[in-house]
Amino acid sequence: MQGFWAPRRIVMAAIAAGIVVWCVLALNWTWLADPKYQGLILQGIWTTIWILVVTMVLGMLLAIPLGLAQAAGPWWLAMPAAGFCGLIRGTPLLLQLWLLYYGLGSLFPSIPWIRQSDLWPILRQAWPYAVLALSLSVAGYEGEVMRGAFKGVPHGQLEAAKAMGMPRFTIFRRIWLPQALRRVLPTLGGETVLQMKATPLVATITVIDIYAVSSRIRQDTFVVYEPLLLLAVVYMAIAGVIVLLFRWLENRVPQKTA
Amino acid sequence: MKDTAAPSPEAIRVDELHKSFGAHHVLKGVSLRACEGDVVAIIGGSGSGKSTMLRCINFLETPSSGRISIGGEDVAMRPDGSPLNRKQIERLRQSLGMVFQSFNLWTHRTVLENLIEVPVHVLKTPKDEAIARARKLLARVGLAEKEGAYPAFMSGGQQQRAAIARALCMEPRAMLFDEPTSALDPELVGEVLQVIRGLADEGRTMVLVTHEMKFAREVASHVIYLHNGLIEEQGPPDQLFGAPKSERLKQFLKSVA
Numbered sequence A: 001m002q003g004f005w006a007p008r009r010i011v012m013a014a015i016a017a018g019i020v021v022w023c024v025l026a027l028n029w030t031w032l033a034d035p036k037y038q039g040l041i042l043q044g045i046w047t048t049i050w051i052l053v054v055t056m057v058l059g060m061l062l063a064i065p066l067g068l069a070q071a072a073g074p075w076w077l078a079m080p081a082a083g084f085c086g087l088i089r090g091t092p093l094l095l096q097l098w099l100l101y102y103g104l105g106s107l108f109p110s111i112p113w114i115r116q117s118d119l120w121p122i123l124r125q126a127w128p129y130a131v132l133a134l135s136l137s138v139a140g141y142e143g144e145v146m147r148g149a150f151k152g153v154p155h156g157q158l159e160a161a162k163a164m165g166m167p168r169f170t171i172f173r174r175i176w177l178p179q180a181l182r183r184v185l186p187t188l189g190g191e192t193v194l195q196m197k198a199t200p201l202v203a204t205i206t207v208i209d210i211y212a213v214s215s216r217i218r219q220d221t222f223v224v225y226e227p228l229l230l231l232a233v234v235y236m237a238i239a240g241v242i243v244l245l246f247r248w249l250e251n252r253v254p255q256k257t258a
Numbered sequence B: 001m002k003d004t005a006a007p008s009p010e011a012i013r014v015d016e017l018h019k020s021f022g023a024h025h026v027l028k029g030v031s032l033r034a035c036e037g038d039v040v041a042i043i044g045g046s047g048s049g050k051s052t053m054l055r056c057i058n059f060l061e062t063p064s065s066g067r068i069s070i071g072g073e074d075v076a077m078r079p080d081g082s083p084l085n086r087k088q089i090e091r092l093r094q095s096l097g098m099v100f101q102s103f104n105l106w107t108h109r110t111v112l113e114n115l116i117e118v119p120v121h122v123l124k125t126p127k128d129e130a131i132a133r134a135r136k137l138l139a140r141v142g143l144a145e146k147e148g149a150y151p152a153f154m155s156g157g158q159q160q161r162a163a164i165a166r167a168l169c170m171e172p173r174a175m176l177f178d179e180p181t182s183a184l185d186p187e188l189v190g191e192v193l194q195v196i197r198g199l200a201d202e203g204r205t206m207v208l209v210t211h212e213m214k215f216a217r218e219v220a221s222h223v224i225y226l227h228n229g230l231i232e233e234q235g236p237p238d239q240l241f242g243a244p245k246s247e248r249l250k251q252f253l254k255s256v257a
Helices: A007-026 A035-072 A075-090 A093-110 A112-116 A127-152 A155-163 A168-205 A210-221 A226-252 B050-057 B086-093 B111-121 B127-140 B156-168 B186-201 B213-219 B237-242 B247-256
Strands: B010-021 B024-035 B039-044 B065-070 B096-099 B174-178 B205-209 B222-227 B230-235
Touching (some): A035 A075, A035 A127, A035 A168, A093 A127, A093 A168, A127 A168, A155 B096, A168 A226, A168 B111, A210 A226, B010 B205, B024 B039, B024 B205, B024 B222, B039 B050, B050 B174, B050 B205, B111 B127, B111 B156, B156 B174, B156 B186, B213 B237, B222 B237, B230 B237
Parallel strands (some): B096 B174
Antiparallel strands (some): B010 B065, B222 B230
């Protein structure tokens, strides 16, 4: 049997629908009706999303020079870049986050000019350390990915640009970088999902993301299981959006190199 | 070269060019002169240094020593042969349209975008003007209907014709061809040679490294036979192909016939 309405599909859909109905009817969702929790949940989802987006963007902006330095830079740029990527990839993100938060975070207040600066109201909060740690993490992983991507662009593509008298930076901006970025798109989609799944760590340094909200609800209401289900649904929905977004991006440029 | 009463201005001049890759001495003092309208063909066996010689003209390879001038302008070189002035190299390269063996069209851009890339983003030609010029050139190489295609979806012959149009779109003073048909399937060679022949017929200055001896004989005004990094023999095509003097060239012509 072919087609969308093949029997196996109908059976699977029925089972899935059954599970959903059972979850809705048999489990305790009364806490969802509480406006206080609704607000918290929305704020938590928003925090998770903006941390994800901001750290991916900042991380990629750092990853590009890190990758370029390793792919084509002189040794005094390539070595530190490789060292940074190795350090980030070789240590747990939780450790990096805590080192920054408890390290920098406790160092800054002891420096008077930082305490008196206009940045202090920001630096005394937790989120800058979360953003920093997560961005550096993206930079470390994607710097390595970009290194491969830069190296993977065929030499002839750059030579053609050179032969036509393109200045070096124009070659980078118009030919090398776009082709490297297109190469990393499929990888980057997966890495963004991984980054999303790393965001709950920020709850350990008091940033209130959706994970922190669900923990709070569980502690307040003694409803153990259902907030976790909500978490799963939220993360899966975000992951779905990421996958669709990257699929769209990949299809926008015909990906084929002969 | 051409025996005209008033010699046309010099387009490309190479004097006593040497090039080593490490200990490997590839070019051992070769010279070349192409005036406006000349078609110089460089032939020779593999490893003879013919591609290296061509690539030194626009500094894709850095010569070890020698002198190169484009349109009467000497390229400023350090004693070690490396270019002194990047801006000058970039400007001179813009006057030399290079066509590669492996086409090297930019795969992330359509054919039309490939053609207008350098005119618009480097030479600052107004975009509509560049597009009009590009369309005219695409029509000329028989690719008018392919302007929106990506290179990967075209045959090798089509890609090479597009690459020629891309080089022409910069309105170069001279064209450099580095074995333009060597990567093509045999049945696609003809369409590319036809385009190059058209350029020769309209009086374009060209330096052409090729394995197509019959073609070289037909279009070239001057032929250089390179062997082991030295010019073994050179002259008008009829003389070189019809009555080769050197034993090596006779051998070579026999082997490629």
